[in-house]
Amino acid sequence: MQEDKQHRVSEYGTMDSVIWTFDGIQAGHSISKFHTLTSFPGSSDTDVVRFHFGMKGDYSFSYKQLNRSYDLIGGHHNIMYSKGFDIEVQNKTLELEIFGIQFPKALFVQFTQQANAPLQRFAENILQGKNVMLSERWGSIDAPIQQVLQQIIHCKYGGDLKKLFLLSKSIELLVLCAESYEAANARQDAFLKSKTDKEKIIAVRDLINERVHCPPNLSEIARTVGLNEYKLKRGFKETFNNTVFGYLTEQRLQLAHQYLRDTQKTAAEISFELGYATPQHFNNAFKKKFGVTPFSIRNNP
Structure with a gap:
């Protein structure tokens, strides 16, 4: 298991991040502090399934491979797949806190082929090479999800025990997120409109x-x-x-x-x-x- 901490300074501001790599899975947490509201690109050529958690801050982003744009406020999550990605992010607050997990495609499919119907459909789309988002309605980071995120970020274990802990918590997040999307899609018209x-x-x-x-x-x-x-x-x-x-x-x-x-x-x-x-x-x-x-x-x- 590897842990990589970084402090980056750019023309936009600063970013402090930590990335954990274990069993082919990569999890990361970052806090970005900006000097001003601006836009900046992001890209990757990795063929993985991405869990995205916006923990704090508002931003919008366009996702080239999905041909979609999203306008998001702090406290949201979704799971997405594309072979590589190219995005353009526009921050709307001066601080953003993000958490993400990247599952190898084969491992994610292995975990989800016998899961609930939305995850099974998502896995089938991945096997067919489609660019896809698990849920059109982004889920909210409720207390159980937030608690797991904090447990990962503040984990005190080391070595193989930490690797086992991170793996178990990554799978727990998958279960909690799937449950959250299912509940969100089952709800009738939202009470909050604006x-x-x-x-x-x-x-x-x-x-x-x-x-x-x-x-x-x-x-x-x-x-x-x-x-x-x-x-x-x-x-x-x-x-x-x-x-x-x-x-x-x-x-x-x-x-x-x-x-x-x-x-x-x-x-x-x-x-x-x-x-x-x-x-x-x-x-x-x-x-x-x-x-x-x-x-x-x-x-x-």
Whole structure:
């Protein structure tokens, strides 16, 4: 397994990235910071299946091989295939955070030929050499997908154990994404109609992530992003398949799990830091989520 960290400086700004290569699979995470709004090309001649996760930031891009253009806001994902690609990207915010996975074509087909119907059709198109996107409707990065992405980015394992971990998490992302597209396509007409409202719901998600330790209430969130509470609750549930409170609870508990693994903070300290009323309340919520107590995580990492 290889890990390659890079810091690049260009006329557009800077990009910090890390790329993991294992078992023919390549996963990568990058944060780009721009001086200005601009456009720039991207290309590759590799014959692979690409998972794309836009974690933060807004941008549009044209995809030559698909003859399509997409206008995207932070918190989206899709799976695509073409033999090589040529794109032109237009950033609409000064910071973009991207995560991607590249599966060898044969390996991806092996994993998906017996999967659900959309993945089977996608695999058949790949075998026929067609340039194709798994879903016309881009999926949203909900809490389960976000948690797996963070687990990969902050993985503390090394060597063969890390390779096994990354492989298992890559397959988990495939399953979660397929489930997400199936749910999105099964939904009737979307509640959120305008791109502006969708951007505001993404801003709600970002606000919660930034304030997990001291979360705002619904009224404060609604005022901050400029949505009424009804549209906020309906739009958030539609986008992330969870309530605002449910999403906050997920983020708190995942952060607690990370603290227990990676720091020496006690369970009591973590419960206080994350805003739980009592350590017992934290202990009960943690056990309900993970099936084990915080104490067992600390003693069996």
